[in-house]
Amino acid sequence: MLSVRALNTEYQTPKGPPVKAAQDVSFEVPKGKFFTLLGPSGCGKTTTLRSIAGLEKPTSGEIEANGRIVYSSPKNLFVPPNKRNFGMVFQSYAIWPHMTVFSNAAFPLEVRKDKPSRQAIRDKVMQVLSAVQLDHLAEREATRLSGGQQQRLALARALVMEPEILLLDEPLSNLDAKLREAMRFELKRIQRENGLTTIYVTHDQGEALALSHEIAVMSEGRIVQIGAPRDIYNHPRTKFVADFIGTTNFIDGNVKGFDDKAGRYRIDTAVGDMLVQADARFENGAPVSISIRPEDIELSERDLQADGGSNIYRGMIDTTVFLGDFVDVQVKVGNAMLQARSHPSLGAGEDDAITLRINPDKCVAIADESRGRRAA
Numbered sequence: 001m002l003s004v005r006a007l008n009t010e011y012q013t014p015k016g017p018p019v020k021a022a023q024d025v026s027f028e029v030p031k032g033k034f035f036t037l038l039g040p041s042g043c044g045k046t047t048t049l050r051s052i053a054g055l056e057k058p059t060s061g062e063i064e065a066n067g068r069i070v071y072s073s074p075k076n077l078f079v080p081p082n083k084r085n086f087g088m089v090f091q092s093y094a095i096w097p098h099m100t101v102f103s104n105a106a107f108p109l110e111v112r113k114d115k116p117s118r119q120a121i122r123d124k125v126m127q128v129l130s131a132v133q134l135d136h137l138a139e140r141e142a143t144r145l146s147g148g149q150q151q152r153l154a155l156a157r158a159l160v161m162e163p164e165i166l167l168l169d170e171p172l173s174n175l176d177a178k179l180r181e182a183m184r185f186e187l188k189r190i191q192r193e194n195g196l197t198t199i200y201v202t203h204d205q206g207e208a209l210a211l212s213h214e215i216a217v218m219s220e221g222r223i224v225q226i227g228a229p230r231d232i233y234n235h236p237r238t239k240f241v242a243d244f245i246g247t248t249n250f251i252d253g254n255v256k257g258f259d260d261k262a263g264r265y266r267i268d269t270a271v272g273d274m275l276v277q278a279d280a281r282f283e284n285g286a287p288v289s290i291s292i293r294p295e296d297i298e299l300s301e302r303d304l305q306a307d308g309g310s311n312i313y314r315g316m317i318d319t320t321v322f323l324g325d326f327v328d329v330q331v332k333v334g335n336a337m338l339q340a341r342s343h344p345s346l347g348a349g350e351d352d353a354i355t356l357r358i359n360p361d362k363c364v365a366i367a368d369e370s371r372g373r374r375a376a
């Protein structure tokens, strides 16, 4: 298990105040789990990862790995990186040229003070090379590998030390889209088969959703939400998280009332009344933003209003974009433009009238501090 508690890391600058790159960062990763730090460029992901590795010295906080404290400001304790036994793969991994695949993977063992025997090194290296499926290329020069193979070699080199914890900083970022997707599955397999506690850094939300047991979304040095991928996707707590994790529609409104029985809020919006769910508690009149995923807007050429039910609106198709497996449809509802994702069998096209139905469970109300309160 890895536990990071109230971690703060700053960078000194020649002029001006220090950069507060990681602020009050706290999270726990159970043994064998895949944990992702996700956020836009500059939000502090690498800083947090390097602080865990011991490559940056935090200003305060505590880091504990499998019951051993490796950094603590109150205890004035700092274990140097080479004594932490964490494996790390950087965004720009370095493969040593003029060396075979085997020697690249063996290198961390060769330079160890308590260097294992030749046979022990051979066994261990071949074991990690087969874990990343490079054993058949052991004797090849490392530079004569594809991008994805080099990536796997970098991973093998991190695994050869049998790290307690694996730290990965955007390890797939310099691969092309297709290879990146294939490596995602590989990475997940290696992680699972070896029961590796993994901290993964990425700014790619699709990657985070696909790989992680849990995701921490970061913004401006702070973690703004932690949860399982589905939880973060379906219950974003802020506009930032909703917007960052995939495409979403935002509809502004004000709370009109709360239905105790259904546990739903009624919101007054520009497209009409909307029943929604919320994790937070709102008073009447409170300004909210409703987040709705495109795939949760059902489009029908039939007039669904006749069936009764809530959250049914009439609109007009503005544009459609055919994407193979689905169609992205921009629908004008009153003054609002909503994006829906529909099945390619949708017959209606541009300028056709259409009915929208949105399941209230899929409408998430989020506090919107940017607008003022309004009397209900």
Ligand SMILES: Nc1ncnc2c1ncn2[C@@H]1O[C@H](COP(=O)(O)OP(=O)(O)OP(=O)(O)O)[C@@H](O)[C@H]1O
Pocket: 011, 012, 013, 019, 020, 021, 039, 040, 041, 042, 043, 044, 045, 046, 047, 048, 203
């Ligand atoms: N050595 C440094 N000296 C001063 N400021 C730094 C240093 N390294 C990073 N920073 C600043 O700290 C903040 C966090 O940087 P960090 O590298 O952790 O971001 P990141 O989330 O990994 O971004 P990216 O996705 O671009 O890699 C940024 O504002 C960055 O400019």
Ligand SMILES: [Mg+2]
Pocket: 045, 046, 047
């Ligand atoms: Mg980074």
